[in-house]
Amino acid sequence: MRRRSPLSLDRIIERMAAFSAPRHRDLVRAMVSELQSIADPAERKRFAVGAIAAIVRLALSRYSGTIVHPGRFLGIPEPEDNANLGGPSMPKLSTQQLLSRHVTPFAVAFALLTALQLANFAARQLPQLSARGVSAGTLLEALLLAMPFTMALTIPMAVFLAVSWVFTRLGVEGVLAAAQRERHGVRRLIGPVLGAAAVIAALTFVSNTQILPRTNARLAAVLADTPVERTDRSMTLGELREAARNALTDAGPDAAALAVAYEVEIQKKFALAAACLVLALAGATIALRFPRGGIGLVIGASGVVFTGYYISLVAGEALADQQLVAPFVAMWMANAILLAIILLLSWRSGGPGGRSMEILAIGG
Structure with a gap:
């Protein structure tokens, strides 16, 4: 059997295959097999030169963001825009199917999360109410009245948990890997989820500002058992803005502090609603960065994100x-800190111009 030269074309391609990006490695190995059969x-020489050029272009596309179809060098028709390279196609998930997986x-x-927050509230407040001899109806009313302020935090947290769990499952099923290989595949997954998160954010904003x-x-008033000053x-949002304007025109010693307190409350209502979008993006990004993390990733990331955000x-x-x-x-x-972390994770996952960066360019 003739021994191959270390500088033979097929040996060069084999060496290049070992250093190719993981998502291109199967394609490069297929080129080697095809070359050996000619x-x-x-x-054989024509095919080898074309294969080497294709591998180089694939390597460069990792950094430039250019979509390269190696078939043009090998006499193979180029795939459609939505086709992927070196892997199975992304399973077709309709928007309804994707969103329905987030509902449960x-x-x-x-x-x-809401039950835990209410239990914490009950442990702090109900003993005092019981000591005053209030009725069971008043105790129940206090718990129900406590729900809206607990929901201001638990809704964004639930969005994060749902998105990170579903996207982690998609990673285990191979959907995320296929999406990252396809053009706009990541956008097709994250777009509907961000749309749903925007709807939840709008409802949260209404709850935070009106209810x-x-x-x-x-x-x-229930906790104090007497009417209290507002x-x-x-x-409400309108009342806060009016109070902030009045405080700014007041010459009293506490006017500046009051104006700041009102403005803080105004911005908090907007920021907590926007957190639904930011945390949805964070959940998807973490799953894309660690697609096979499983339930351990969801629990660990949730603890870190919730603690850091709070x-x-x-x-x-x-x-x-x-x-x-x-x-x-x-x-x-x-929100700004979390967005910075999302940007870092996306860049580290896909590299400059990589597929994972699509998550930050939904509208493109």
Whole structure:
């Protein structure tokens, strides 16, 4: 048997296959197999040169973001725009099917998180109410009135849990890998999810600005067993804006602090609603970065994200109350930090111009 030269064309292609990107490796190995089956020297040389050029272009496309079809070098018709290279096609998931997979995880996560928050509230407040001899109806009313302010946090958290769980399952099923190989595959997955998250964000905003202030006012009266003066947390959005304007024109010693407190509450209502979108994007990004993480990834990432987000929110509010930072910066700091982490994870996952960066260019 004739020994191949270390510089033979098929040996060169084999060496290049070992250093190819994982998503192109199967395609390059197929080129090697095809090359070895060609007997005619001239045809073999033509195919080898075309294969080497295709491999180089594939390597360059990883950094330039250019979609390269190696078939043009090998005399093979180019695939359609939505075709993928070196792997199975992305399973066809309709928007309805994709979103329906999020319904149960979202409902379960929302119910559990809200129940935990209400249990914490009950442990702190109900003993005091019971000591005053209030009726069972009043205790139940207090729990129901506490739901809107717990939902302000549990809804965004449930969105994150649902998206990260579903996308992790899609990773295990191979859907994410196929989507990353296809042109606009990631966008087709994340687009409907962000659309649904936007709807949830809008509903959360309405709840935070209209329902929450009224229930907070009633809850404060129930807990105090007497009418109480309205505060920034028991004012609607319009009332907060009017109060902030009045505080700015007031010459009193506490006018500046009051204006800041009102503005903080205004920005918080917007930021918590927007968190539904940011956390949905975070859940999808983490799943794309670690597609086979499983339930351990979902639980671990949830703990880190929720803790970090809450600390950033509380710290921002404290800094704003001390007038060290602007209310807008203070309340949007948590979302900004999370978006920066999303950008970093997307860049690390796909590289500059990589497929995973599509998650940050939904509208393109």
